[in-house]
Amino acid sequence: MTSGKKILGVTAGVVVLLVAGRVAIGFLNQPDDKTLILQAVKDAQQASKEGRPGGVLDFLSKSLNVNGEAAGGYGSEISKFIKNQKPDVEFQDLSPQIFGETARIETPATVKVNILTFSKDVPIPKVEIELKKENDYEWFIIPKKSWKITDIRAAGVDFSNFAPGN
Numbered sequence: 001m002t003s004g005k006k007i008l009g010v011t012a013g014v015v016v017l018l019v020a021g022r023v024a025i026g027f028l029n030q031p032d033d034k035t036l037i038l039q040a041v042k043d044a045q046q047a048s049k050e051g052r053p054g055g056v057l058d059f060l061s062k063s064l065n066v067n068g069e070a071a072g073g074y075g076s077e078i079s080k081f082i083k084n085q086k087p088d089v090e091f092q093d094l095s096p097q098i099f100g101e102t103a104r105i106e107t108p109a110t111v112k113v114n115i116l117t118f119s120k121d122v123p124i125p126k127v128e129i130e131l132k133k134e135n136d137y138e139w140f141i142i143p144k145k146s147w148k149i150t151d152i153r154a155a156g157v158d159f160s161n162f163a164p165g166n
Helices: 003-028 033-050 053-057 075-085
Strands: 060-066 088-091 097-099 102-115 118-138 142-154
Touching: 033 053, 033 088, 033 097, 033 102, 033 118, 033 142, 053 075, 102 142
Parallel strands: 060 142
Antiparallel strands: 088 102, 097 102, 102 118, 118 142
């Protein structure tokens, strides 16, 4: 084996060991489900407030339902709303009830939206958020636990105004 091939072989071996080590550490150091759920909701809240739709869409399941209607295919409309309105969603209680692979949060909420130059607070007496554990990856190769929002129900709120064409 030539000197160049030895260096290449050693370098490739080191890279493989580093990746394998990172995967092992990732499996061993994953937070518990409650921590992951709370982090997902808080990260989505912050991204929404900052008008970063990608940050919110990362936490929404492709099978998302809003008040009983499929909304997973409306990603571009959701993105537009978040980018333009930068809604600030505040929840009173983020205590998830975990049932194996699913979880639920029930809480009153307030949504602050900007309409032209005015800011409006919309109180919602009861919001139900359902989450499901889904397969996800970090750096496209490292499997990790991830909780995605699959269903949102808000008492007394008509989300049809945000549907395409309205």
